[in-house]
Amino acid sequence: MKLAQLTSKNLILLDAVFEDRLEAINVLTDKLEQSGKLTDKQMFLDAVLKREEEGPTALGEYLAVPHGKSEAVTEPVFACALIKGELMWQGLDGDEPVNMIFLLAIPPAEAGSTHMELLTTLTSSLVDDDFREQLLQSRTTDDVITLFGGEDELKEQQNEPEQAPQPIAKDVSSLMYPLVLGGGILISAFLFLLL
Template sequence: MNIYSLINTSTILADFEIDNKEELLHKMVDVLKEEVNDKQLEDIRDAVFEREKIMSTGVGKSLAIPHGKVESIEKNYASFAVLKEPIEYDSIDDQPVNMAFLLVGPAGENRLHIKLLSRISRLMNSTSFRETLSECKTADEIYDAFHKEEVKYFGN
């Protein structure tokens, strides 16, 4: 499964201004409202915040990958944010975050969930790709950057 197929321009927050981690997570879940019903949206929110309580999803290199698994959904959903200014996120490297990729999937799909998290991590590990994303000012530019990078990195 391609990462760029999980996001679309309505689930990308470009040049986004936010004050803190909690607001960011709420907004990243909220942009999924067109994809899921109200109950699923709240289940997603609960899963993401519960996972964050266990351990911060700030993975270093100014990136967070909040994620969770949800009983009430049957497929994977994602959102992505590039922040105008970095925020404190309690990351493993103690550095603020300026990008976040949220991934939620069905509770029973452990293998696919881990595979997608791994793919996101590999893509986002590229310094040049993160620099490209940080220069993007619109959701369309970010989506195109993901598409190009994923095709370059993994092929079609």
């Protein structure tokens, strides 16, 4: 999974400044709503805040991953804020400084699969010191999307030859008629032998 598949430039904040984690969560939730990814902002926000109460979402390495699973989410997505300076966030051993926040929004139907795959991709990318450093030094949202693998997708789309549209359905009635008829005869013969 490429991170770029689950976000967009309008969901990325650079040099963000927040008073506290609640403001950060609110601002990123606003971004998700403005992008049409939420049908009910308050319902999603309630899910995120409930999750925050259940346990810490700062994962070390200056990374916080608040998240919410909610029916209000239209598709799996995340908003991201790269912070100017640091913000204290609840971690396993008390509050810890973070400078990267990824707010994950997951529909309940994809809570196991997409959620875990996204978390795994995110954390495995961010344990790489070089990747983290490049991310924090990004000057534009294009830079961030490129780091998330967006440039590769763009190149692939440009290199793919245009394909003729495939037919939506194929007429197989001429093949199915003998098959259905033969099946009917076999079933009739079987039932006749049982009598």
